[in-house]
Amino acid sequence: MQFPACTQPRRQGFDRSRLPDPRAYYATELDALRGHGRSATARCPFHDDQHPSLSVNLDSGAFRCRVPACGSHGRDVLAFHMARYGIGFIAAAKALGAWSPTR
Ligand SMILES: [Zn+2]
Numbered sequence: 001m002q003f004p005a006c007t008q009p010r011r012q013g014f015d016r017s018r019l020p021d022p023r024a025y026y027a028t029e030l031d032a033l034r035g036h037g038r039s040a041t042a043r044c045p046f047h048d049d050q051h052p053s054l055s056v057n058l059d060s061g062a063f064r065c066r067v068p069a070c071g072s073h074g075r076d077v078l079a080f081h082m083a084r085y086g087i088g089f090i091a092a093a094k095a096l097g098a099w100s101p102t103r
Pocket residue numbers: 044045046047049053065066067070071072
Protein backbone atom coordinates (compact mmCIF):
# COMPACT_ATOMS: atom_id res chain seq x y z
CA MET A 1 0.00 0.00 0.00
CA GLN A 2 1.26 3.43 -0.83
CA PHE A 3 0.17 6.98 -0.22
CA PRO A 4 1.62 9.21 -2.93
CA ALA A 5 1.80 12.67 -1.46
CA CYS A 6 1.15 14.39 -4.78
CA THR A 7 -2.34 12.91 -5.12
CA GLN A 8 -3.45 13.51 -1.52
CA PRO A 9 -5.40 16.72 -1.07
CA ARG A 10 -4.05 18.89 1.73
CA ARG A 11 -6.12 18.26 4.83
CA GLN A 12 -5.85 21.45 6.81
CA GLY A 13 -6.34 20.77 10.47
CA PHE A 14 -6.57 17.00 10.21
CA ASP A 15 -4.24 15.13 12.54
CA ARG A 16 -4.29 11.40 11.81
CA SER A 17 -2.27 10.65 14.93
CA ARG A 18 -5.21 11.80 17.06
CA LEU A 19 -7.67 9.29 15.63
CA PRO A 20 -8.90 6.92 18.34
CA ASP A 21 -7.31 3.52 18.73
CA PRO A 22 -9.26 1.18 16.43
CA ARG A 23 -9.53 -1.45 19.14
CA ALA A 24 -11.19 0.93 21.59
CA TYR A 25 -13.28 2.64 18.91
CA TYR A 26 -14.79 -0.53 17.48
CA ALA A 27 -15.43 -1.92 20.96
CA THR A 28 -17.90 0.92 21.50
CA GLU A 29 -19.27 1.16 17.95
CA LEU A 30 -19.91 -2.45 17.01
CA ASP A 31 -22.19 -5.19 18.32
CA ALA A 32 -20.85 -8.68 18.99
CA LEU A 33 -17.24 -7.72 18.36
CA ARG A 34 -15.03 -10.70 18.87
CA GLY A 35 -11.71 -11.96 17.75
CA HIS A 36 -8.13 -12.16 18.76
CA GLY A 37 -4.89 -10.62 17.67
CA ARG A 38 -5.29 -7.86 15.13
CA SER A 39 -8.47 -9.03 13.43
CA ALA A 40 -12.03 -9.28 14.70
CA THR A 41 -15.54 -9.75 13.41
CA ALA A 42 -18.78 -8.05 14.34
CA ARG A 43 -22.32 -7.61 13.10
CA CYS A 44 -22.22 -5.22 10.17
CA PRO A 45 -23.99 -1.92 10.91
CA PHE A 46 -24.41 -1.18 7.19
CA HIS A 47 -26.96 -3.88 6.47
CA ASP A 48 -29.43 -6.02 8.44
CA ASP A 49 -26.81 -8.47 9.63
CA GLN A 50 -27.80 -11.68 11.43
CA HIS A 51 -24.27 -13.02 11.57
CA PRO A 52 -20.95 -11.30 12.18
CA SER A 53 -20.13 -10.38 8.59
CA LEU A 54 -17.92 -7.40 9.20
CA SER A 55 -14.19 -7.99 9.47
CA VAL A 56 -12.12 -5.28 11.11
CA ASN A 57 -8.38 -4.85 11.48
CA LEU A 58 -7.81 -3.64 15.03
CA ASP A 59 -4.41 -2.21 14.22
CA SER A 60 -5.21 -0.16 11.12
CA GLY A 61 -8.95 0.25 11.59
CA ALA A 62 -9.65 -1.12 8.11
CA PHE A 63 -13.05 -2.79 7.76
CA ARG A 64 -14.79 -4.91 5.16
CA CYS A 65 -18.19 -6.59 5.01
CA ARG A 66 -18.14 -10.10 3.60
CA VAL A 67 -21.71 -9.90 2.28
CA PRO A 68 -21.42 -9.03 -1.42
CA ALA A 69 -24.74 -7.18 -1.53
CA CYS A 70 -23.45 -4.87 1.20
CA GLY A 71 -19.77 -4.60 0.41
CA SER A 72 -19.06 -1.82 2.88
CA HIS A 73 -15.38 -1.23 3.34
CA GLY A 74 -12.84 1.39 4.29
CA ARG A 75 -9.29 1.76 5.42
CA ASP A 76 -9.60 3.33 8.87
CA VAL A 77 -11.90 4.42 11.68
CA LEU A 78 -12.40 7.78 9.97
CA ALA A 79 -13.85 6.09 6.89
CA PHE A 80 -16.03 3.95 9.15
CA HIS A 81 -17.34 6.95 11.04
CA MET A 82 -18.15 8.80 7.82
CA ALA A 83 -20.07 5.82 6.44
CA ARG A 84 -21.78 4.92 9.71
CA TYR A 85 -23.13 8.39 10.35
CA GLY A 86 -23.36 9.68 6.80
CA ILE A 87 -21.13 12.67 7.46
CA GLY A 88 -18.23 14.24 5.64
CA PHE A 89 -14.52 14.08 6.23
CA ILE A 90 -14.22 17.19 8.39
CA ALA A 91 -17.29 16.41 10.50
CA ALA A 92 -16.02 12.89 11.13
CA ALA A 93 -12.53 14.13 11.99
CA LYS A 94 -14.03 16.61 14.47
CA ALA A 95 -16.30 13.96 15.99
CA LEU A 96 -13.30 11.70 16.55
CA GLY A 97 -11.14 14.44 18.05
CA ALA A 98 -8.70 14.43 15.15
CA TRP A 99 -9.32 17.95 13.89
CA SER A 100 -7.27 20.92 15.04
CA PRO A 101 -9.01 24.24 14.40
CA THR A 102 -5.77 26.20 14.34
CA ARG A 103 -2.74 25.48 12.24
ZN1 LIG B 1 -22.59 -5.29 5.55
